[in-house]
Amino acid sequence: MDTNIENKVNQWLQGGFDAETVAAVQQLQRGNPDELADAFYRNLEFGTGGLRGIMGVGTNRMNKYTVGMATQGFANYLKKAVKGEIKIAIAHDSRNNSRYFAEVTANVMAANGIKVFLFEALRPTPELSFTIRHLKCQGGIVLTASHNPKEYNGYKAYWDDGGQLVPPHDKNVIAEVEKIAGIDEVKWSGGEANITAIGKDLDEAYLQMLKSLSINPDIIAAQHDMKIVYTPIHGTGITLVPEILKRFGFTNVQVVQEQATPDGNFPTVVYPNPEESEAMSMGLKKAKELDAAILLGTDPDADRVGIAVKDLKGEWILLNGNQTAVLLFNYIIEGRKKKGLSGPTDYVGKTVVTSDLIDVFAAKNGVRCYNVLTGFKWIADMIREKEGKEKFICGGEESYGYMIGDNVRDKDAIASVAMICEMAAYARNEGRSLYEQLIDIYVKYGFYKEQLISITKKGMKGADEIAEMMRSYRDAPPATINGSPVVKLYDYQLQQVKDLKTGATEAINLPKSNVLQFILEDGSKISARPSGTEPKIKFYFSVQQPLAAAKDFDQVNTQLDERVQKIIKDMKLK
Numbered sequence: 001m002d003t004n005i006e007n008k009v010n011q012w013l014q015g016g017f018d019a020e021t022v023a024a025v026q027q028l029q030r031g032n033p034d035e036l037a038d039a040f041y042r043n044l045e046f047g048t049g050g051l052r053g054i055m056g057v058g059t060n061r062m063n064k065y066t067v068g069m070a071t072q073g074f075a076n077y078l079k080k081a082v083k084g085e086i087k088i089a090i091a092h093d094s095r096n097n098s099r100y101f102a103e104v105t106a107n108v109m110a111a112n113g114i115k116v117f118l119f120e121a122l123r124p125t126p127e128l129s130f131t132i133r134h135l136k137c138q139g140g141i142v143l144t145a146s147h148n149p150k151e152y153n154g155y156k157a158y159w160d161d162g163g164q165l166v167p168p169h170d171k172n173v174i175a176e177v178e179k180i181a182g183i184d185e186v187k188w189s190g191g192e193a194n195i196t197a198i199g200k201d202l203d204e205a206y207l208q209m210l211k212s213l214s215i216n217p218d219i220i221a222a223q224h225d226m227k228i229v230y231t232p233i234h235g236t237g238i239t240l241v242p243e244i245l246k247r248f249g250f251t252n253v254q255v256v257q258e259q260a261t262p263d264g265n266f267p268t269v270v271y272p273n274p275e276e277s278e279a280m281s282m283g284l285k286k287a288k289e290l291d292a293a294i295l296l297g298t299d300p301d302a303d304r305v306g307i308a309v310k311d312l313k314g315e316w317i318l319l320n321g322n323q324t325a326v327l328l329f330n331y332i333i334e335g336r337k338k339k340g341l342s343g344p345t346d347y348v349g350k351t352v353v354t355s356d357l358i359d360v361f362a363a364k365n366g367v368r369c370y371n372v373l374t375g376f377k378w379i380a381d382m383i384r385e386k387e388g389k390e391k392f393i394c395g396g397e398e399s400y401g402y403m404i405g406d407n408v409r410d411k412d413a414i415a416s417v418a419m420i421c422e423m424a425a426y427a428r429n430e431g432r433s434l435y436e437q438l439i440d441i442y443v444k445y446g447f448y449k450e451q452l453i454s455i456t457k458k459g460m461k462g463a464d465e466i467a468e469m470m471r472s473y474r475d476a477p478p479a480t481i482n483g484s485p486v487v488k489l490y491d492y493q494l495q496q497v498k499d500l501k502t503g504a505t506e507a508i509n510l511p512k513s514n515v516l517q518f519i520l521e522d523g524s525k526i527s528a529r530p531s532g533t534e535p536k537i538k539f540y541f542s543v544q545q546p547l548a549a550a551k552d553f554d555q556v557n558t559q560l561d562e563r564v565q566k567i568i569k570d571m572k573l574k
């Protein structure tokens, strides 16, 4: 065995870990050397969304010790970076061990003399972001692995603006964590008096803020009985989604009862991820039965939301994250304009792998649109940088995350559900459906079609394979894809975009990231990047074409679909 792994394993066998942990390590040693290597070959790292890993023993797993060491490192850094009193807020989702890890985190922070506001029970991630700002904390943590499978848990870490850690703070926290030689350097307990339970008051403040986001409350009043089906998929959404819909004025909200109870085993789904059609199937069934206007489903920590609506033939379809983002951004931009709320410095934010249709209609409406790297923390980072200079309106990304206004600095499914329902009510009031609305946008600005493929490659070996795939695309980019020449190559690792015809290069003004984008002569765009939260490599496809009239929708839709399939085939991804 690798000596690095061996050393770490020995440390866990001898270093004062509890008997149960030691026994579990020994059992892996005896029965499952591959699993043992995977559990110890590296330390859990801060990725796109903080720490995330499978629960179990080992340095590469989520457990009391890795959570405790991360927290001690975070505490050490906070103490160095902040002058005066330090306050932090802590929340958790419905996963197994989330409450326990939240208590471990609270105890370690408190034992370090930090004042802790700990939510009394599960709450949505965006509420934690709001709470940091509301209570003027210097940082915060949510114990959640978001939409990952049930074996996972995670640790989203926040700074004083309510956004997840970005450089230099993320690197600095990690450096502090790495300095911790062993678990006896962690202050596990002794500061209990520093912990204050929070709950209802924060809910109230957050809900009131959300209510103020409504653009057309009068239209909701007219359409209050629009039938809405909602599923929290056993997560935290149940704590606030029904309540915000009520406060927005909706009176006909049906919750999918079988998925209403928070449960870390997510017993009715394979993955608690609204991106997966399977996770939405129970909701869909109910929406069909009730002949609802819209179905919405949120992930366990209620920061992402998936929706389903009826298409032109009256069949239910799940919209992807780009389609929802397009509808939502368009509603907010146009709605603000109509209400006289827009201003000269208005801007929206999205990630580089999110539909370029948003850039197009934002520009046509006099709103700036900025692109950042994947990860909502980059949208939050941008807001902080532009604070006082430009006005943030909304943000979003293809992976079902949206943010409205800047009172929360992470994606917010509570706000999104309310706004999406308002948008559906608005369309309904005009005698239109959201699907028709989407087609109208395509006719006006161009038909953009996107698809995502994720290839799962688990463990140490999988990570190497993913790195190798990226390396070979980088070293030998394809000359053509689906018969169309690759004309531009964006390499975010090199921070440069290269015109492959002239050889000219331009700088990309974003932090380094392992992302590649191929732009084809026919306007198609293919992006590749390793996921920062799951053992996956992700490919994003985007094709486009003008749409002359709504009646041509089916035909152009088929053509664009075929183009995507051909690209996928040509790249040998299926």
Ligand SMILES: O=P([O-])(O)O[C@H]1O[C@H](COP(=O)(O)O)[C@@H](O)[C@H](O)[C@H]1O
Pocket: 048, 049, 145, 146, 147, 303, 304, 374, 375, 376, 377, 397, 399, 401, 530, 531, 532, 533, 534, 538
């Ligand atoms: O997982 P969440 O919902 O907390 O969300 C986090 O991870 C998602 C997936 O990232 P990746 O493609 O690197 O796996 C990102 O899109 C999102 O911005 C980030 O906040």
Ligand SMILES: [Mg+2]
Pocket: 145, 146, 147, 299, 300, 301, 302, 303, 304
């Ligand atoms: Mg989530």
